Amino acid sequence: MVFSWIASILRPLGMAFRHIFKYRFTVKYPYYVLETSERYRGRPVLDLAKCVGCGVCAIICPNKAITMVNVENRKYPQFDAGRCCFCGFCAYFCLKSALKLKGGYELSEYNRSNLIYPPEKLVKVPSPPPERKKVVKLKKLSLSTGVTHG
Numbered sequence: 001m002v003f004s005w006i007a008s009i010l011r012p013l014g015m016a017f018r019h020i021f022k023y024r025f026t027v028k029y030p031y032y033v034l035e036t037s038e039r040y041r042g043r044p045v046l047d048l049a050k051c052v053g054c055g056v057c058a059i060i061c062p063n064k065a066i067t068m069v070n071v072e073n074r075k076y077p078q079f080d081a082g083r084c085c086f087c088g089f090c091a092y093f094c095l096k097s098a099l100k101l102k103g104g105y106e107l108s109e110y111n112r113s114n115l116i117y118p119p120e121k122l123v124k125v126p127s128p129p130p131e132r133k134k135v136v137k138l139k140k141l142s143l144s145t146g147v148t149h150g
């Protein structure tokens with residue numbers, strides 16, 4: 001009884017001690033940001049000139065993150081970042097290549113309504129991390145331990 005109680009205290013301490021000598025898995029966000037991979041998708045960006053308002057993106061979206069809205073008597077997609085799972089289907093199935101996933105992962109907002117991107121907001125390309133943030137590069141990719149950096 002006493003031994004198992006002591007072991008329950010020492011086991012996590014031992015585990016923590018072992019990890020002191022391993023790579024870090026986390027970064028001090030928001031002061032540091034992790035460099036995204038080449039294949040990172042991000043959120044959709046709309047090219048108004050190419051969009052024909054067909055609505056395929058809204059139909060194909062598995063999370064119903066896209067709805068078609070009227071802008072000056074034409075239909076355009078409106079995007080809800082709160083529903084998107086960043087699968088990329090909308091961009092992949094757009095016949096006119098009017099939607100492209102163009103990075104940006106700092107999409108959080110204090111107000112849920114700010115997660116809605118009407119067409120005029122959806123055309124804006126996400127900005128890169130501010131220069132004051134240090135971008136941390138990936139150091140090692142291991143199948144057993146995952147992504148590590150430092």
Ligand code: SF4
Binds near residue numbers: 052053055056077098
């Ligand atoms: S973005 Fe593409 S799929 Fe969506 S309405 Fe416009 S043309 Fe159609």
Ligand code: SF4
Binds near residue numbers: 060087088090091
């Ligand atoms: S990336 Fe996927 S979930 Fe997000 S809007 Fe496009 S189809 Fe919907």
